Amino acid sequence: MINLTKSEEDYLKALFQLLTEGGKSKIGNNQLAEYLNVSPASTNNMVKKLKAKDYIVSERYGKLELTDQGIEIAVRLIRKHRLWETFLYNYLNFSWDEVHEVAEQLEHIKSRKLVDELDRFMEYPKVDPHGEMIPDADGAYNITPKVTLSSLKEGDICKLAAVNDASVSFLRYVSQIGLALSSTIEIVEIRDFDKSICIRFDDTVETVTKKFADNVFVKIIS
Amino acid sequence: MINLTKSEEDYLKALFQLLTEGGKSKIGNNQLAEYLNVSPASTNNMVKKLKAKDYIVSERYGKLELTDQGIEIAVRLIRKHRLWETFLYNYLNFSWDEVHEVAEQLEHIKSRKLVDELDRFMEYPKVDPHGEMIPDADGAYNITPKVTLSSLKEGDICKLAAVNDASVSFLRYVSQIGLALSSTIEIVEIRDFDKSICIRFDDTVETVTKKFADNVFVKIIS
DNA sequence: TTAATTTGTTAGTCTAGGCTAACTTATTTA
DNA sequence: TAAATAAGTTAGCCTAGACTAACAAATTAA
Ligand SMILES: [Mn+2]
Ligand SMILES: [Mn+2]
Ligand SMILES: [Mn+2]
Ligand SMILES: [Mn+2]
Numbered sequence: 001m002i003n004l005t006k007s008e009e010d011y012l013k014a015l016f017q018l019l020t021e022g023g024k025s026k027i028g029n030n031q032l033a034e035y036l037n038v039s040p041a042s043t044n045n046m047v048k049k050l051k052a053k054d055y056i057v058s059e060r061y062g063k064l065e066l067t068d069q070g071i072e073i074a075v076r077l078i079r080k081h082r083l084w085e086t087f088l089y090n091y092l093n094f095s096w097d098e099v100h101e102v103a104e105q106l107e108h109i110k111s112r113k114l115v116d117e118l119d120r121f122m123e124y125p126k127v128d129p130h131g132e133m134i135p136d137a138d139g140a141y142n143i144t145p146k147v148t149l150s151s152l153k154e155g156d157i158c159k160l161a162a163v164n165d166a167s168v169s170f171l172r173y174v175s176q177i178g179l180a181l182s183s184t185i186e187i188v189e190i191r192d193f194d195k196s197i198c199i200r201f202d203d204t205v206e207t208v209t210k211k212f213a214d215n216v217f218v219k220i221i222s
Numbered sequence: 223m224i225n226l227t228k229s230e231e232d233y234l235k236a237l238f239q240l241l242t243e244g245g246k247s248k249i250g251n252n253q254l255a256e257y258l259n260v261s262p263a264s265t266n267n268m269v270k271k272l273k274a275k276d277y278i279v280s281e282r283y284g285k286l287e288l289t290d291q292g293i294e295i296a297v298r299l300i301r302k303h304r305l306w307e308t309f310l311y312n313y314l315n316f317s318w319d320e321v322h323e324v325a326e327q328l329e330h331i332k333s334r335k336l337v338d339e340l341d342r343f344m345e346y347p348k349v350d351p352h353g354e355m356i357p358d359a360d361g362a363y364n365i366t367p368k369v370t371l372s373s374l375k376e377g378d379i380c381k382l383a384a385v386n387d388a389s390v391s392f393l394r395y396v397s398q399i400g401l402a403l404s405s406t407i408e409i410v411e412i413r414d415f416d417k418s419i420c421i422r423f424d425d426t427v428e429t430v431t432k433k434f435a436d437n438v439f440v441k442i443i444s
Numbered sequence: 445t446t447a448a449t450t451t452g453t454t455a456g457t458c459t460a461g462g463c464t465a466a467c468t469t470a471t472t473t474a
Numbered sequence: 475t476a477a478a479t480a481a482g483t484t485a486g487c488c489t490a491g492a493c494t495a496a497c498a499a500a501t502t503a504a
Contacts, residue, residue, distance in 0.1 A: 007461065029482055042462055044483060049460095061469060061482060092339035102333045109331075111324045117314035229491065251452055264492055266453060271490090283452060283499060 006108045009077055011036065011046050012055055013107075015064055016074030020143045026063040072139055079135040080115050081107040082128035085165075087118060089129040096129055097171035130171075131162030131181045131217070147220060149185070150197065150213035156187045158218035160201075170215055177206050185218065228330045231299055233258065233268050234277055235329075237286055238296030242365045248285040294361055301357040302337050303329040304350035307387075309340060311351040318351055319393035352393075353384030353403045353439070369442060371407070372419065372435035378409045380440035382423075392437055399428050407440065 004012075014036050018027045033043035047064065050056040055070035066074065084106040088094035094102070116137050119125075127133055135141035144161075152158060160183045163174055179185075179201060188205065189198040195210035226234075236258050240249045255265035269286065272278040277292035288296065306328040310316035316324070338359050341347075349355055357363035366383075374380060382405045385396055401407075401423060410427065411420040417432040 005460075030480085038461090039463060040482065041464075041484080045461075088336070091343055092336065094335065094339070098335070102331065102336055105331045105333075106328075109324065109327045111327075113316065113320070114310070114314065114324055117316070121313055227490075252450085260491090261493060262452065263454080263494075267491075270453095 003110070004073060007046065008050060008053075008055075009073060009108060011043070011050060012066065012070050012074045013077045013081075015056070015066055016071065016078070019066065021146055023146065028063055032064060075135045075139050075141055076115075077107050078141070079137075079139075080109070082132055082134040083115055083118050083122070083125070085128045085130070086122060086125045086134070090122065090125075096165075096175060097168045099129060100165045101168075127162075128165075130165040131160070132165075146217045148214050149199070149208075149216035149218050150195070150210050152187050152218070152220070154187050154190050157221045158185050158187075159183070159221060160185060160216060161219045162217040164215040164217075167215070170212070173212070174216075177208075178202060178204055179216075184221070225332070226295060229268065230272060230275075230277075231295060231330060233265070233272060234288065234292050234296045235299045235303075237278070237288060238293065238300070241286075241288065243368055245368065250285055254286060297357050297361050297363055298337075299329050300363075301359075301361075302331070304354055304356040305337055305340050305344070305347070307350045307352070308344060308347045308356070312344065312347075318387075318397060319390045321351060322387045323390075349384075350387075352387040353382070354387075366441075368439045370436050371409075371421070371430075371438040371440050372417070372432050374409050374440070374442070376409050376412050379443045380407050380409075381405070381443060382407060382438060383441045384439040386437035386439075389437070392434070395434070396438075399430075400424060400426055401438075406443070 011032070015027065015032055018024065018031065018035055024031075029043050029047060030040045032047070033040040036043065047056055047058070050070070051058065054067055055073065056064055057067055058064045081103045084103040085099040088099045088102060089096070119137065124136075125134055133142060133144070146162075147158075149158070160179060160181055162181070163171065165171065183201045186200045187197060188200050190196075191198070191207075196207050197210070197213050198205065198207045233254070237249065237254055240246065240253060240257055246253075251265050251269060252262045254269070255262040258265065269278055269280070272292070273280065276289055277295065278286055279289055280286045303325045306325040307321040310321045310324060311318070341359065346358075347356055355364060355366070368384075369380075371380070382401060382403055384403070385393065387393065405423045408422045409419060410422050412418075413420070413429075418429050419432070419435050420427065420429045
């Protein structure tokens with residue numbers, strides 16, 4: 001349909017992220033609820049509405065899936081979100097950890113022209129400040145299945161490709177220890193006891209937790 | 223208080239515009255309702271809420287007034303609205319008549335940094351694309367009492383200072399006949415029969431209706 | 445100065461989108 | 475396979491912000 005509410009858009013985007021970036025095979029009602037920080041009842045209710053409007057398909061008690069229409073909405077939202085993050089970061093002196101919250105609002109502004117002109121103004125950026133790809137005006141996007149730093153083995157060498165942008169304190173921490181997009185990282189040691197990982201990059205050696213490494217996405221070099 | 227809803231903000235802005243730019247001495251519940259295209263009942267309800275939150279003062283059946291707090295919210299909203307209009311017009315290829323609708327959404331984005339950085343990025347513009355002043359970061363604003371083209375007398379000469387930006391078709395019409403900000407306009411004749419006004423500007427002579435002239439704001443030269 | 449009209453208020457209803465509590469169906473685990 | 479647990483659903487309630495219909499107060503006109 002023509003006009004979705006902010007909430008409807010957020011549910012579709014969340015489901016899309018879980019389905020594509022989450023790497024899970026089945027996404028259920030409660031997972032979506034947890035991701036969005038709402039109750040399962042709210043999610044159930046919204047899913048019902050979005051099924052009626054033909055954005056989601058699912059069977060009773062079954063897994064949730066997006067229709068083509070649903071995917072289109074989600075991808076357009078992600079495009080807007082990432083273009084705004086890029087704008088805030090490159091032109092308005094926002095830092096890494098400040099852009100997401102504001103983009104979360106800006107992504108719901110309804111104007112096709114606005115987002116396409118913003119894209120042109122910035123000369124069609126390919127990635128946002130956190131390393132995530134930006135879908136183009138036609139809705140084309142390439143999902144590079146996410147490889148987390150935590151999934152590597154001792155001795156592996158990789159490049160930092162992107163980071164989860166949803167936590168401000170995490171992003172601050174990343175900057176603070178000196179990690180940056182395209183840093184080359186070597187897995188020095190994985191400690192069996194608590195799964196913490198000792199990494200080396202730019203002559204720095206740091207030990208990070210499994211939780212930290214779960215939020216760092218990399219491209220394996222060797 | 224800290225966080226107002228979009229609706230609360232819109233009511234405060236509307237009341238501010240009516241009180242300052244409208245030139246009316248008393249603004250009542252129903253006028254506010256009409257301006258916002260909602261029912262008097264809705265307005266009554268919202269005014270009650272805004273009184274409780276100390277943004278509006280009024281007596282039962284009395285006129286509506288803004289508290290200092292209320293004025294501050296309204297002015298900040300107007301600042302955001304006009305800065306966004308300026309950005310859309312100057313950087314994103316939006317035309318005169320396209321900016322208002324999108325700015326109406328953008329003005330509700332909550333981020334002090336966003337608006338102040340946008341201001342800096344554009345090098346502190348003083349007026350928006352329709353000729354209206356832009357309040358500064360401290361909330362300072364100067365209301366130049368609006369003089370409408372329709373209030374002049376035959377023979378008067380004026381400069382086009384600003385236009386009402388709320389009607390797309392009006393703005394298109396203005397551009398179409400060739401009027402632009404700072405055009406020098408002479409009142410050639412006022413026709414008593416229907417109050418239509420014959421004006422001359424840039425070697426053009428046009429007759430416009432009273433309704434048209436009500437939406438054109440000028441600075442009298444002589 | 446009374447009647448008509450305009451303006452403001454109240455009550456009750458609706459939709460969107462949250463919530464909790466209780467219940468049902470599926471999936472695990474013993 | 476039966477019980478325990480997890481996942482999904484439903485019912486009922488809440489708030490924000492709209493609406494209409496009915497009514498009350500204030501203003502204007504006769
Ligand atoms: Mn983000
Ligand atoms: Mn959002
Ligand atoms: Mn405007
Ligand atoms: Mn608005």
